[in-house]
Amino acid sequence: MNLAANVGFSTAGEAFDRVAASYDELFTRTIIGQAQRKQVWKRLLQTFAPGERILEMNCGTGEDAIFLATRGRSIVACDASAEMIRMANARILREAESADVVFRHLSNEDLRLLSRGELFDGAYSNFSGLNCLSDLQPVACELASLVRPGGHVLICLWSRVCVGEFVWYLFHGETSKAFRRFPGKAQAKVGGLTITVSYPTVGEVQRAFAPWFELEDRCAIGLFVPPSYVEGWARKHSTTLGYLEKLDETFAEFPVLRDLGDHVLMEFTRCNQ
């Protein structure tokens, strides 16, 4: 799926409002989307313990929030798109009414509005919501006042270099798409609106978080498992996709390779200061 981002609340919110109704069909329920998400879920479960109070940024239709809340975590999940939040609330009523989750229409730029309550045990952002921001430092600063010392923050972003994407588009003769991440910014269409997507390097993300958070670990999400626009191929080759998932399990944390997947999942710890 060719998703993207914004500069400012209204553009991202409006753009994703337009795709909210089809988002689960176009990404969440695709076999590639599910394969990539399975890798993130493994790490979310390892990182956040039952009973912990966790903040989710750019939650979309609530797939991760519902997953964690139905496994004993308490979730406050926010998104800039009112329609995404409407879909998430409808899902919770249908699928897990008693789960401990609250969805809020709130952009990453406005996280300070949450800061009146108790501190969170941790926070996360999955599948590229943070690529919608041109500067991650303000969000990192807000997170610093929301997450307790020692708490973990997991963020899963589109990487700067995705070898699978590069090879796929070169093979299909789409050279400009093959190189689109390399400048660090690109224009993309979401719901007919043009928005700007940033592809920060691991070093750039680390520097944005550095005053308050220490980078503990990182791994690729979608290293051999391809990006979601390869869904048509994946449906015809589901056995091969299974092998690719196994390769990801083996190689996702290898130095160099861990920065070359569709996404990179970075785990930070809030410093004691």
Ligand SMILES: C[S@@+](CC[C@H](N)C(=O)[O-])C[C@H]1O[C@@H](n2cnc3c(N)ncnc32)[C@H](O)[C@@H]1O
């Ligand atoms: C690709 S979707 C990912 C949704 C969800 N995290 C998932 O894993 O399926 C990106 C989400 O980021 C949200 N988003 C984009 N810019 C945002 C911002 N500045 N603040 C909060 N949410 C934002 C969009 O509304 C959209 O729901």
